[in-house]
Amino acid sequence: MSNTHKGTRRLETQSYKGVRDFYPEDQAIQEYIFGIWRTVAESFGYVAYSGSILEPAELYRAKTGDEIVNEQTYTFTDRGGREVTLRPEMTPTVARMVAARKRELPFPLRWFSIPNLFRYENPQRGRLREHWQLNVDLFGAKTIDAEVEVIALAVEILRKFGLTDEKFSIRINSRTVMNAILIDWLRLSEENSRAVSKLIDRKEKMPRSEFDEKLSALLGEHNQVLLTLLNSKNLEEFSSHLPTNDALTSGMSEIKDLLAKLEGLGITNAIFDQTLMRGFDYYTGIVFEIFDTNPNNRRSLFGGGRYDELLNIFGSEPVPAVGFGMGDVTMRDVLETYNLLPAYTPPTDLYICHTSQNVLPFIHDLAATLRGQNIRVAIDLSERKVGDQIKTADKHKIPCVVCVGEEEVSGKKFTVKCLADRSETTVSESEIHTVIKKVRHEKDRL
Amino acid sequence: MSNTHKGTRRLETQSYKGVRDFYPEDQAIQEYIFGIWRTVAESFGYVAYSGSILEPAELYRAKTGDEIVNEQTYTFTDRGGREVTLRPEMTPTVARMVAARKRELPFPLRWFSIPNLFRYENPQRGRLREHWQLNVDLFGAKTIDAEVEVIALAVEILRKFGLTDEKFSIRINSRTVMNAILIDWLRLSEENSRAVSKLIDRKEKMPRSEFDEKLSALLGEHNQVLLTLLNSKNLEEFSSHLPTNDALTSGMSEIKDLLAKLEGLGITNAIFDQTLMRGFDYYTGIVFEIFDTNPNNRRSLFGGGRYDELLNIFGSEPVPAVGFGMGDVTMRDVLETYNLLPAYTPPTDLYICHTSQNVLPFIHDLAATLRGQNIRVAIDLSERKVGDQIKTADKHKIPCVVCVGEEEVSGKKFTVKCLADRSETTVSESEIHTVIKKVRHEKDRL
Numbered sequence: 029m030s031n032t033h034k035g036t037r038r039l040e041t042q043s044y045k046g047v048r049d050f051y052p053e054d055q056a057i058q059e060y061i062f063g064i065w066r067t068v069a070e071s072f073g074y075v076a077y078s079g080s081i082l083e084p085a086e087l088y089r090a091k092t093g094d095e096i097v098n099e100q101t102y103t104f105t106d107r108g109g110r111e112v113t114l115r116p117e118m119t120p121t122v123a124r125m126v127a128a129r130k131r132e133l134p135f136p137l138r139w140f141s142i143p144n145l146f147r148y149e150n151p152q153r154g155r156l157r158e159h160w161q162l163n164v165d166l167f168g169a170k171t172i173d174a175e176v177e178v179i180a181l182a183v184e185i186l187r188k189f190g191l192t193d194e195k196f197s198i199r200i201n202s203r204t205v206m207n208a209i210l211i212d213w214l215r216l217s218e219e220n221s222r223a224v225s226k227l228i229d230r231k232e233k234m235p236r237s238e239f240d241e242k243l244s245a246l247l248g249e250h251n252q253v254l255l256t257l258l259n260s261k262n263l264e265e266f267s268s269h270l271p272t273n274d275a276l277t278s279g280m281s282e283i284k285d286l287l288a289k290l291e292g293l294g295i296t297n298a299i300f301d302q303t304l305m306r307g308f309d310y311y312t313g314i315v316f317e318i319f320d321t322n323p324n325n326r327r328s329l330f331g332g333g334r335y336d337e338l339l340n341i342f343g344s345e346p347v348p349a350v351g352f353g354m355g356d357v358t359m360r361d362v363l364e365t366y367n368l369l370p371a372y373t374p375p376t377d378l379y380i381c382h383t384s385q386n387v388l389p390f391i392h393d394l395a396a397t398l399r400g401q402n403i404r405v406a407i408d409l410s411e412r413k414v415g416d417q418i419k420t421a422d423k424h425k426i427p428c429v430v431c432v433g434e435e436e437v438s439g440k441k442f443t444v445k446c447l448a449d450r451s452e453t454t455v456s457e458s459e460i461h462t463v464i465k466k467v468r469h470e471k472d473r474l
Numbered sequence: 475m476s477n478t479h480k481g482t483r484r485l486e487t488q489s490y491k492g493v494r495d496f497y498p499e500d501q502a503i504q505e506y507i508f509g510i511w512r513t514v515a516e517s518f519g520y521v522a523y524s525g526s527i528l529e530p531a532e533l534y535r536a537k538t539g540d541e542i543v544n545e546q547t548y549t550f551t552d553r554g555g556r557e558v559t560l561r562p563e564m565t566p567t568v569a570r571m572v573a574a575r576k577r578e579l580p581f582p583l584r585w586f587s588i589p590n591l592f593r594y595e596n597p598q599r600g601r602l603r604e605h606w607q608l609n610v611d612l613f614g615a616k617t618i619d620a621e622v623e624v625i626a627l628a629v630e631i632l633r634k635f636g637l638t639d640e641k642f643s644i645r646i647n648s649r650t651v652m653n654a655i656l657i658d659w660l661r662l663s664e665e666n667s668r669a670v671s672k673l674i675d676r677k678e679k680m681p682r683s684e685f686d687e688k689l690s691a692l693l694g695e696h697n698q699v700l701l702t703l704l705n706s707k708n709l710e711e712f713s714s715h716l717p718t719n720d721a722l723t724s725g726m727s728e729i730k731d732l733l734a735k736l737e738g739l740g741i742t743n744a745i746f747d748q749t750l751m752r753g754f755d756y757y758t759g760i761v762f763e764i765f766d767t768n769p770n771n772r773r774s775l776f777g778g779g780r781y782d783e784l785l786n787i788f789g790s791e792p793v794p795a796v797g798f799g800m801g802d803v804t805m806r807d808v809l810e811t812y813n814l815l816p817a818y819t820p821p822t823d824l825y826i827c828h829t830s831q832n833v834l835p836f837i838h839d840l841a842a843t844l845r846g847q848n849i850r851v852a853i854d855l856s857e858r859k860v861g862d863q864i865k866t867a868d869k870h871k872i873p874c875v876v877c878v879g880e881e882e883v884s885g886k887k888f889t890v891k892c893l894a895d896r897s898e899t900t901v902s903e904s905e906i907h908t909v910i911k912k913v914r915h916e917k918d919r920l
Contacts, residue, residue: 040530040576044558048528049571052585055522070821071845071874073852076501080493080604081527081590083800086485104550107594112490119763125495128487134869138852139498148553158526173834173855180838184845293842343484375516388619389738396739399517399630406519406584409619423580426519438559470903 032157046150046157057089058160060370061359062142065162068185069140072177074164076243079121080142085111087120100147114146117308118163119338119351125166126349127342135168135347155358165351172282174350175334176289176313182318182330189359190368195330198318199301200286200393203311203333205279206302209257214250222309228258229305261302263287281356286314297456310335316352316442319363329362330354372425373471377404377464378444383414383433390437401461422447427471428464491908492596492603499818501825506816507587511608515586518623520610521882525567525584527592531557533566548592554801562590564609565756565784565797567617572613572795573788575756579601581614602803613798618728620796621760621780628764628776628798629741635805636814642775646732646762647745649779651725652751655703659717668755672740674704683832697706698722709733709746732760758779766808776800795860799830805841818871819917823850823910824890825867836883838901847907874910 043049050058066076084339102114115121118141126133134140141149141163149155164181167176177196186196224246232237232463244251253269260266263283268277282298291297303407315333332352339347363369364388378393379399388409395405408417421429427446436442444453444463448471453463489495496504508900512522520814539818548560561567564587569671572579586881595601610627612620625644632642644818656667677685709729716722729746738745752761759780761806766773785793809815824844826837834855841851852872854863860877867875875891882888889900890909894917899909 039570039787041531041570041788044524044530045554045556047528049526049574050524051571051575052521052523055524058524071850072841073822073825073850075498075820075822076505077498078496078501078504080495082592083495102552104551106548108491110491123494124485124487124489125497128495129497134808134866136855136866137686146528158528168854171855171857176838179856182577182841221513236852248661252888268486279539291747293838301505341485342487374521376519376521379519389735392622392739395518396626404517407623409615409617409623411617420582421579463813465638 043239044098044157048156048158052374056371056372056374057359057360058356058362061363062160062162064188065338066140066355067140068181068188069162069164071184072138074138074140074181076141077122077125077139078143078307079115079118079125080111080257081114081146082143083115083121083124085113086259087124088113088116100149102146102148113142118143118145118161118353119165119308119335122163122165122351123335123338123344124351127339127346130339130344130347137165137167139313140164141168147431156199158317160356162330162354163351164353165347165349168349170316172289174348175286175316176293178332178350178352179286179290179298179316180293180295182354183334185354186329189363191362193295193297194320195321196297196365197321198295198298199304200283200298200314200316201301201304202279202283204313205276205283206305208273208275208279209254209270212275214247214253216247217251220246224254225305226307228303231258231303252394253407258303260302266300266302281423283466299326301409306331308335309449310338312336314350322365325362325365327358327362329358352364373375373427374425375404376406376424377427377468378425378430379406379417379424381408381409381414381417381421381429381431385411385432385433387437391432394432394460397457398461398464403461403464418445418447421452427467430460483634490603494602494604498820502820503815504802505805507809508801509610509802510607510631510634511588511800512586513611515608516626517628517630518584518673519680520524520584520586520627522587523571524589525561525564525570525571526556527560529561529567529570531559533570534559534562540879543759546593548594551655561589561594562591564589564607564797564799564856565781566756568609568611568797569781569784569795570788572793573785573790576790576793582615583611586610586649586875587611589610606802608776608800609797610799611795613793613795615796616794618735620762620794621732621762622739622800624778624796625732625736625762626739626741628778628800631800632764632775635809637808637812639743641812642743642764643767644736644744644762644764645750646729646744646760647747647750648725648729648760649757650759651722651729654719654721654725655700655716658719658721660693660699660857662693662696666692670700671751672753673755674749677704677749703750706748712746714749750776752779754781756784758782760796768811771808771811773804773808775872777805810875812868819873820871821850822852822870822872823914824874824876824906825852825863825870825872826856827854827860827863827867827875829877831857832879832885833880837878840878843903844907844910849907851855864893865893873913876906 096220101116104112127155142160144158144160146158157166164178168180177237210216212226227242247254257266258270267280287298301315304315311333317331320331321327329353334350336348337346380395382388382391391407395407398405418429427447440456441454443452444460445452446467455463482570547589550558552558590606592602592604610624612624656662656670673688693700702715703712713726733744750761750763757779761779761818763777764773764775776798778797782794783792798907828834828837836851841853844851864875873893887900887901888906889898890906891898892913901909
């Protein structure tokens with residue numbers, strides 16, 4: 029088609045608002061992060077699954093929380109009249125998938141996925157309209173060992189990235205305990221209890237006086253009881269203000285058990301935090317988050333909890349479930365802050381340049397041979413001078429170059445240049461791959 | 475939250491129409507396919523990039539072709555009044571990204587991506603509403619060597635999957651030649667020329683008489699000239715019916731050059747096919763497709779071409795570009811047909827069972843040690859009998875099992891069971907990883 033085609037109005041080159049383009053150097057960072065997520069999840073016996081970003085809108089109405097569905101999702105009606113949502117989180121999808129094959133699947137299931145998720149909100153630091161998230165879920169395990177395992181897995185990820193334990197802290201709370209306090213003891217309605225939870229969740233985002241006033245409006249006479257609990261300095265002080273009742277006793281002992289077991293595994297930076305709520309409605313037991321301890325950058329690095337009743341929405345019997353999510357945007361931000369991201373290098377090992385167009389057929393053959401020897405090879409196809417061809421390799425950060433002309437082809441000797449230290453090694457064709465593998469090996473050790 | 479929560483109407487467990495859930499065994503196949511795509515693309519020096527699935531709708535209006543934008547895309551208006559499209563193809567996105575950084579990027583660029591793409595159509599065999607596609611693009615290379623390279627890359631992918639060359643054929647045509655015939659020689663308007671191209675594209679989908687009638691309506695007196703060309707048996711016969719003109723001569727010699735160069739690289743299953751059109755409006759030169767040669771299953775496995783002028787829509791100077799796409803649905807279908815998909819095995823190497831709850835802390839430590847030795851370990855956390863625990867490992871197809879009780883802990887000897895052949899090896903704790911790596915190595919060799 030000619031370039032006088034209709035629609036010659038110049039188009040913008042920007043991406044859609046709040047989403048990202050991943051140029052090779054950005055993509056390499058994504059893949060580094062995803063690679064560590066995957067390696068650690070697999071090392072704990074988790075296997076990968078995935079689903080479509082398109083889900084029936086009703087999937088989120090039941091349990092995600094009204095604010096999220098009504099104000100924060102991309103939901104539209106398709107041409108067949110179906111309401112479709114771009115998934116804002118992965119848990120409803122994985123619950124749907126498990127419920128669909130509950131009879132055939134061999135429980136317990138250890139599943140992970142790295143989906144992209146969509147939120148319709150104003151882009152800001154750490155919050156975009158599209159982000160990726162590691163989701164790790166363990167289905168079919170009732171005991172607190174399940175929580176121990178997924179928290180240990182998350183901690184192992186942070187350590188693998190090079191974050192030392194003092195850079196993050198794990199906060200633990202229990203929906204069982206909070207419900208026993210708000211509903212069983214203080215006799216709040218389920219609706220009021222949820223409103224109190226959401227208020228506590230936003231505690232740090234408002235002045236102290238505003239919080240007290242709102243809490244008082246919701247709780248009336250019980251205001252002071254709850255404030256005393258919220259202001260308790262630690263687990264012991266908190267416990268001392270509680271009445272004796274079965275749900276509270278078992279909920280509190282579960283928290284203590286979890287903290288003790290984590291400590292037994294060498295995870296000593298976990299603490300009880302009665303103000304930790306987590307936004308989603310579907311949690312039923314322990315909830316947890318890992319926070320960055322940097323005072324300039326207090327953010328949640330990941331969060332999760334137990335959701336034993338989510339499968340009920342599909343008419344399935346309950347399946348015990350514990351899981352967490354960890355986002356790419358925050359993860360990358362933290363790794364940048366601590367200078368823990370590796371320098372970019374492309375996967376390409378070798379760039380072959382030519383001093384004559386006549387040798388291109390020879391070069392295509394040489395490249396094919398080297399590829400068979402597990403060397404990743406790009407060929408310069410231009411008609412530029414060899415010096416400019418080498419500059420291209422350098423700009424792409426490709427570590428090795430071989431220049432081929434008629435002399436090399438007839439003499440059967442080839443010089444491999446290493447661009448990092450400008451060293452040169454002259455070898456026969458069959459030895460080229462050995463030289464390059466040595467350079468690759470040295471690069472990997474750095 | 476209690477299970478008497480509002481919204482207790484039972485939800486469906488089906489996915490949204492026309493999209494797929496990937497359970498671990500399906501996901502493993504996706505990852506096998508993506509893995510070969512990636513390995514081969516990287517072996518040719520290509521680097522990964524990616525972009526969001528959300529794009530401004532106007533990106534597709536200019537060049538994708540009206541039918542696709544108007545009838546076949548998911549397009550909706552966001553809450554900010556922006557028209558957004560779920561990308562139906564990746565080429566406009568990559569062109570946008572390259573145009574946005576044209577000054578800084580070091581050309582030539584060898585880029586690949588494995589995006590998911592969306593088409594609003596009725597699901598049928600081989601055509602879903604969401605599919606994944608390998609996209610390979612080479613920007614900044616003017617000569618036919620660029621086409622040679624990307625076609626060689628695609629052929630190498632098919633060979634790597636185990637498809638022998640007689641199972642597919644590469645068809646090649648040229649937009650330069652077709653435009654020189656339809657516009658310069660037969661004097662069709664650009665609109666009529668496009669209508670003729672689309673008609674030829676659908677030739678096999680209608681009875682011969684219908685095709686002749688429609689062609690005659692569009693071409694009038696030139697009908698017979700074009701039919702003679704379309705019915706030519708080969709490149710020589712086709713050429714003999716052409717007038718002498720510069721565009722035709724250079725276009726035809728480019729096709730011959732491409733075929734000769736592919737043959738020089740050992741690719742002998744490429745042929746000229748004057749009926750090959752390709753749907754997108756943006757192609758400017760060589761177009762190509764690879765077809766399955768199975769007579770029961772004639773499908774396009776991949777297609778691509780040169781699109782030197784697509785960056786013009788962003789007000790950029792032209793950038794020479796060649797690329798192709800290859801879909802996961804067709805690929806998987808073909809590999810299933812020829813029984814070329816590997817059997818499922820999970821990444822997990824070892825399942826640790828227990829004969830007493832007391833040893834769980836010991837097992838957590840043992841697992842951590844083994845993970846440090848690069849073994850992927852799942853732990854049974856249940857309170858079931860050890861025989862049932864072993865059955866769980868078997869159902870998950872995990873190759874090795876170690877059962878730990880108080881005797882093993884005090885005796886410091888552990889028995890590794892290999893579930894494939896029921897063999898057992900008893901070793902000290904520090905030797906467990908060696909036994910498992912041996913089993914893994916044997917599994918990989920199969």
